Amino acid sequence: MHSIGIVHPQSRHFGQPLPLRSGATLAGYTLVYETYGALNADASNAVLVCHALNASHHVAGHYEADPRNEGWWDNLVGPGKPLDTDRFFVIGVNNPGSCFGSTGPMHANPANGQPYGADFPVVTVEDWVDAQARLMDALGIRRLAAVIGGSLGGMQALAWTLRHPQRVRHCIAVASAPNLSAQNIAFNEVARRAIITDPDFHGGHYYSHGVVPARGLRVARMIGHITYLSDDSMEAKFGRGLRNGGLGYTTQDIDFQIESYLRYQGDKFSEYFDANTYLLITRALDYFDPAAAHGGDLSAAFAPARSNHFLIVSFTTDWRFAPARSREIVKALVDNRVAVNYAEIDAPHGHDAFLLDDPRYHGVLRSYFERVANEAAA
Amino acid sequence: MSERRDLELIAELVPSGSRVLDLGCGTGELLAHLRAKRACSGYGIEIADGNVLQCMQRGVDVIQLNLEEGLALFDDMSFDVVLQLDTLQHLRNTERMLRETARVGRIGIVSFPNFGHWPNRVSVARGRMPVTRTLPYQWYDTPNIRVGTFADFEVLARRNGLHILDAFGLHNGTQVRRWPNLRASVAVFKFERGGAAGA
Numbered sequence: 001m002h003s004i005g006i007v008h009p010q011s012r013h014f015g016q017p018l019p020l021r022s023g024a025t026l027a028g029y030t031l032v033y034e035t036y037g038a039l040n041a042d043a044s045n046a047v048l049v050c051h052a053l054n055a056s057h058h059v060a061g062h063y064e065a066d067p068r069n070e071g072w073w074d075n076l077v078g079p080g081k082p083l084d085t086d087r088f089f090v091i092g093v094n095n096p097g098s099c100f101g102s103t104g105p106m107h108a109n110p111a112n113g114q115p116y117g118a119d120f121p122v123v124t125v126e127d128w129v130d131a132q133a134r135l136m137d138a139l140g141i142r143r144l145a146a147v148i149g150g151s152l153g154g155m156q157a158l159a160w161t162l163r164h165p166q167r168v169r170h171c172i173a174v175a176s177a178p179n180l181s182a183q184n185i186a187f188n189e190v191a192r193r194a195i196i197t198d199p200d201f202h203g204g205h206y207y208s209h210g211v212v213p214a215r216g217l218r219v220a221r222m223i224g225h226i227t228y229l230s231d232d233s234m235e236a237k238f239g240r241g242l243r244n245g246g247l248g249y250t251t252q253d254i255d256f257q258i259e260s261y262l263r264y265q266g267d268k269f270s271e272y273f274d275a276n277t278y279l280l281i282t283r284a285l286d287y288f289d290p291a292a293a294h295g296g297d298l299s300a301a302f303a304p305a306r307s308n309h310f311l312i313v314s315f316t317t318d319w320r321f322a323p324a325r326s327r328e329i330v331k332a333l334v335d336n337r338v339a340v341n342y343a344e345i346d347a348p349h350g351h352d353a354f355l356l357d358d359p360r361y362h363g364v365l366r367s368y369f370e371r372v373a374n375e376a377a378a
Numbered sequence: 379m380s381e382r383r384d385l386e387l388i389a390e391l392v393p394s395g396s397r398v399l400d401l402g403c404g405t406g407e408l409l410a411h412l413r414a415k416r417a418c419s420g421y422g423i424e425i426a427d428g429n430v431l432q433c434m435q436r437g438v439d440v441i442q443l444n445l446e447e448g449l450a451l452f453d454d455m456s457f458d459v460v461l462q463l464d465t466l467q468h469l470r471n472t473e474r475m476l477r478e479t480a481r482v483g484r485i486g487i488v489s490f491p492n493f494g495h496w497p498n499r500v501s502v503a504r505g506r507m508p509v510t511r512t513l514p515y516q517w518y519d520t521p522n523i524r525v526g527t528f529a530d531f532e533v534l535a536r537r538n539g540l541h542i543l544d545a546f547g548l549h550n551g552t553q554v555r556r557w558p559n560l561r562a563s564v565a566v567f568k569f570e571r572g573g574a575a576g577a
Contacts (some may be wrong), residue, residue, distance in 0.1 A: 237443050293389055314510050327451065330441060330451060331450075331451045333455065334421070334441075334452060334456075335453055335456075336420075337397070339439050340421070340439060340441065341431055341433075341434060341440055341441065342440075342441040342442055342443075343434075343442050344442045344443075345427075346427070360427050360431075364430070364431060364434060367431060367434040367435045367436055369435070370435070
């Protein structure tokens with residue numbers, strides 16, 4: 001079992017505007033994507049990997065010029081790995097509004113030739129799924145063998161079965177939820193306010209000022225990061241550990257290791273992530289709520305997915321997208337008599353567990369993909 | 379061999395084409411059998427990671443849940459058959475689980491080790507807890523936290539307003555219909571929710 005090695009991003013332009021849920025449209029747009037493995041003759045072995053908040057189309061492998069930039073789900077996707085690129089044609093695509101190459105807020109708005117900035121239309125999970133479906137059209141894939149995602153990526157995987165149920169067979173949603181709780185929206189709002197109130201934000205049009213609201217982004221990342229870890233894993237990793245061996249009797253400098261860690265994460269993040277993208281993607285999270293159109297009845301919302309097969313996975317220590325939220329999805333599927341599997345993995349790492357390679361977790365994914373592969377071959 | 383035969387004898391209680399919920403489905407062997415031989419559909423419920431994995435490897439749809447937390451996931455009468463095989467004796471809240479089984483399924487089928495089987499009685503009469511093929515544990519390490527007899531279950535079923543459709547014992551891969559409380563190591567009951575008597 002080794003990495004897929006050197007990979008190359010590709011891009012495709014779509015001239016036809018994308019109608020958005022808001023009523024607005026996204027004028028011609030570009031999607032950046034990567035593919036791994038080979039599409040079989042009848043195009044029945046394609047698996048789409050949907051990314052979460054801060055990830056991209058770079059799912060596996062590395063770039064020739066940047067060997068340290070490993071794909072975000074490299075432990076899952078590759079030859080002989082649970083999502084085996086010797087059997088599947090795997091696609092990672094960067095969603096519109098993101099900041100890794102697909103059309104986003106830093107690109108030119110065709111209306112005025114200036115960067116979109118804050119004028120980039122609010123995109124939703126459903127809009128992303130529609131954009132992804134167009135890429136599948138372009139790649140000659142009528143029906144995906146599976147769509148998989150964790151967290152916000154899991155929401156996209158679920159949305160595929162609601163919007164395009166005939167175009168996907170299996171849906172794998174890991175550490176996801178049928179919508180955000182008030183607490184979850186609250187965390188997102190704190191992050192957004194940190195960005196928006198940064199003096200360098202300039203109402204979202206900071207590109208023309210030659211600055212980025214890095215302070216806001218740092219704080220946004222810090223609060224996000226806290227919610228991705230469990231209390232226990234943070235305790236185990238940092239505890240009350242001190243950076244300089246003793247208290248500094250300072251209110252502004254770093255005393256505790258956890259402070260140092262969060263600041264480091266915030267700094268790193270603010271160097272590569274776009275603030276407008278952060279606002280857009282947290283909003284997409286907030287807005288996802290397939291039950292809303294059915295008076296809050298999630299079971300009614302999942303009626304279109306009757307012929308799909310599901311694997312839902314949660315982690316016991318994930319308090320941001322807790323197992324109870326995954327069980328709501330399972331219940332809605334059971335109510336529709338849908339074929340569903342549910343694994344609740346007893347892992348200590350909190351929400352971040354979906355990116356790690358816990359053997360029970362990967363064992364479940366491996367055996368499920370085995371089943372998907374056998375069907376695709378049949 | 380007799381375990382396989384027991385499985386088949388219980389499978390025969392499940393009408394063809396049934397939608398089945400198998401509580402404590404283990405590695406999914408029975409569900410796989412019901413799907414292949416009796417065109418059944420449905421899910422297994424299992425708590426143990428290893429069993430969940432084996433179900434998935436078998437292609438049996440499995441939902442990882444702790445049965446002690448009840449069956450809130452499932453609506454009333456949402457399955458044709460709810461199976462609870464060799465599971466009841468491990469649960470703390472046996473009575474509640476039995477009621478839940480009757481609530482969720484049109485038909486419930488349970489099996490459990492019959493403590494009234496004569497070798498057990500002999501053992502207890504001699505002053506020692508039984509250790510047999512069906513009850514292979516020592517008293518201090520048994521996962522069977524509930525020990526009951528064929529006759530005890532009849533009382534519990536009546537108490538909960540369950541209408542027994544069929545009941546028999548199993549021993550060495552054969553049905554025991556005569557004096558099952560004495561002659562069978564395993565008790566099997568098929569029941570439905572009764573009328574006004576339901577709790």
